[in-house]
Amino acid sequence: MSDKLPPEEHAQQKLPPEDESYISEEKQKEILQKYDPESNTRDLSGMIKHVVFFGLLAFSLFQLYTAIFGQYTAYIQRSIHLGFALSLIFLLFPARKRKGARHKVAWYDYILALLSVGVASYWPIMYDDLVFRLGRVTELDLIVGILAVLLTLEATRRAVGMPITVISGLFLTYAFFGPYFPGFLRHRGQDLESLVQLMFYTTDGVLGTPIGVSATFIFTFLLFGSFLVKTGVGQYFNDLAVSLAGNLVGGPAKVAIFSSALQGTISGSSVANVVTSGSYTIPMMKKLGYKKEFAGGVEAAASTGGQLMPPIMGAAAFLMVEFIGGVTYWEIAKAATIPALLYFTGVWIMTHFEAKRIGLKGLSPEEMPDRKEVLKKIYLLTPILAIIVFLLIGVPTMQAALYGILLTIFVSAFNKETRLNFKDMILALVDGARTALAVAAATAAAGIIVGVVVKTGLGLSLANGLVSASGGNVLLTLFFTMLAAIVLGMGSPTTANYVITSTIAAPAIITLLMLDEPVGAAVPLVVALSAHLFVFYFGIIADITPPVALAAFAASGISGGEPIRTGFIAAKLAAAAFIIPYMFVLSPSLLMIDTTWPELIWVLITALSGMVAIGAGLIGYWYRKLNWFERIITFATGLALIYPEGMTDIIGAVLFVILFGIQWMARDKKPSKTAQA
Structure with missing residues (x-):
């Protein structure tokens, strides 16, 4: 629900004080900032700290207002959302990872923040004129559009990382220099004016569907996750997992799996999930007798699987609704349920056999928490279960999230330790907006990719190329698509990851499965879901697939193990994830559609x-x-x-x-x- 948890929430894990493997708050923040670009924020003070605080609060209040009372037109809603995100990113995220840059805002970042506000104001101020001109671009329009694209790319680089920034830049290059590409990649190309118009003055570019979803569904669920975190549910996931699985064979490893599956319902970042639960479970596994690399591998595999876990799936489920079309949110969550459970079952089985192989028991009775006391707080999970019920009975997605926030506040009042006061609610609004910054930037950059693919027909060209290269063989086409999804998914957050892989790789599977159908035939739901979930799974698995296995690298930072070896162990433990997508493409029964x-x-x-x-x-x-x-x-x-x-x-x-x-x-x-x- 939250693309990642606020940095201060990562430091709430509790370990026995005598455990020399205790992961300090400073160490957790260091690991997050090293492997998770979204956590690489400045530590501000003075007046600018208050400006950013109230800016984040205003961002959340604007989104809540439009969620409750109705949204503005697409261009205005999305441009204001983008303006808040870009301006705050330039104030919060330094241009370079230098220690000195973390405590003050550079002079040029103030300029970039003001430019972001100006660019975002252009659509609300000039709306009537822009609509009346029907796509004719003036010189001022051209300047504003170019600035919008450049600011989006730079903000994305800072808040999300280089991979998606580079990919977006390459797609812009491809759109501009189309006639110079060989073979099926060649197209007539776009001049500067046409490209800028596509990118900022249509809903196929920066202001396209991805950021539209961010400005509506995703943001409200981020707020829900932020309110939930304030109740202490993150620590409760760990306590619940220990009470239920801690005394089993290899208990701490199974605690990691169970806890990470639960954390996945409020975290949309594999790295953040690793640090949140791994700071608690990895030291326990090492203490029990697991090797450093295996302990890190278990946590990385389990935390990455959290992104595959319905109902939220790292916020990608919202994007699937828009990208597939004709499908409800609940149908996507239902289709992803069995594959996700099979994934965690596979990791569970392998950790069990490893524990049996090296002769490890679970935690002793003295180390186990009082199960009755833990279960007394089970009410903290009520909002999550309620969200599932709301979606099941057909409550609109945004309305379900708003109900979830209200229910979280209500449920928290039953216990003094979890009760949310006015200050907690304000902080939840601020933290929710903070987590939305990277999502907004990533979806805006992803919109660039989508716009180029739509305009040039690259998706279909690549699909035909992959099918042709495989000779129409199903398994070979799926294998090539898997490789493409893994490479495209490396280093990208969940939302951007899905946009990239679904736009570039998914059409290959759809083309393959529709070969025997008449040209122009409607794509059946089962085909579309199979293709989109296939590339989504492998895009996520990139987080534990060397050489760019960010979740595994973060886990090695906690365990002290060798990063690449940790990545290979995580990939081995997640072997199910490399098999399950083939299963549901070849046998859609697993998606619970028409079976x-x-x-x-x-x-x-x-x-x-x-x-x-x-x-x-x-x-x-x-x-x-x-x-x-x-x-x-x-x-x-x-x-x-x-x-x-x-x-x-x-x-x-x-x-x-x-x-x-x-x-x-x-x-x-x-x-x-x-x-x-």
């Missing part, structure tokens, strides 16, 4: 059995250690079960039963070693 319950149950049984076999093969342990030959056979059995085809399911099921029987009869009956403190 029967018997079909769904059979697919789930074979998928879960396959994950057990794959996990055992990769870890090298089931009920006892596996030799290299057994690992290969077990892994192959898992693949056969997961591949959605009748004969492979039958062969896999027979092999699974045989392997299970052999493992059970020859199981390792020695008790696990007690965890070393």
Whole structure:
């Protein structure tokens, strides 16, 4: 719900004071600023601190006002949203990561902030004139449009990072120099006036659909997440996870998985999720006996999976509604539910086998919290459950978020420790706006990409190119698309990640699945959802896929492990994520669309059995250690079960039963070693 939590919220994790692995507040902030551009803000003081504070508050109040009383026209709503974001980014985010730059605002940033306000005011002030001229661009329009694009790119570089900034710049270059590109990439090109008109004077560029979603649905859910955080729900996720899973085999690793899945409902950043829950779970795992890289890998894999977790999915679900069209928010959340649960099940299985392999128990009774006391605060989760119910019964998305905020305030009043006073609510509004800055910049930059793709037809050209390169082979096309999504997703936040991958990579899958349909035929919902979720999954998995595995690198900063090795372990633990998307493209039953319950149950049984076999093969342990030959056979059995085809399911099921029987009869009956403190 929140693209990331405010930096001060990351420091609320509690560890035993005697634990030498305790992650201090300063260390958490250092890790966030190193790996999460969205946290690389200035520590301001004096008058400018108050200016920024009230600017953020005004941003939230404007968004709340339009959410309650109705939005302005698209151009005005989006340009004001963009103006707030750009001006505040230039005041909060330094141009370079220097220590001296963190405590004062450079003179040129004041100029950039004022220019941002001027550019954002252009549409509200000149609205009638701009609409009347029907796309004819004056010299002043041209200057303002160029400034809008340049300011957007620079703000995105500061608040989001270089990857999406570079990609947006390359797309602008592609639009301008189209005639000079080879083969299917060639197009007639755009002159400067046409390009500026596209980028700032239509709803296909900077002010396009992505920022439109940011200025409406996403912002209200960011506020909801911010209010929820103020009640202490982040720490409660950890406490609940420990009370339910801490005493199981390899307990702290399972706590990390459970906690990160819950954190994913209020965090839209893999890195922020790692630091939030990892500062608590990674030291626990190391204390129990897990190696540094494995502890970091578990947390990175689990935290990245939080972005795949319905109902919010890192705010990408809102964008899917707009991009796919003809689909409700609830249909997307429902379709993503089983794949997300399979993902976490896969990570859970592999950590369980690793704990059994090296002989680790869970936490001792003395280390476990009082479960009854923890469950007394279960009411803190009421707003999250209520949001799901609201969406299920058809309450409009923004209205559901507003109800969620009101319910959070109401629920918090039941306990003095969680009660929100007036100051807390003001801070929640400010923190919510702060988290929205990077989202607004990212979606504005993503709008540049979308605009170029729409204008030049690049998406269709790339789709045809990928399908042609694969010879129309389904698995090969999916493999090429997977690689494209992973590369495009590296270093990008969730919202921008989805916009990029869905615009560039998803059309390849849609083109492939529609080859046998008449030209111009409507794309079925199941095809569109399969394609969009496929690229979304692999774009997110880029966070744990070396060489640019930001979530794994952040986890290694906490664990002290080697970053690249941590990334490879995280990718291995998340092996399910590299298989599940193929499953729901080849067998859409997993998306719960146009399927029967018997079909769904059979697919789930074979998928879960396959994950057990794959996990055992990769870890090298089931009920006892596996030799290299057994690992290969077990892994192959898992693949056969997961591949959605009748004969492979039958062969896999027979092999699974045989392997299970052999493992059970020859199981390792020695008790696990007690965890070393």
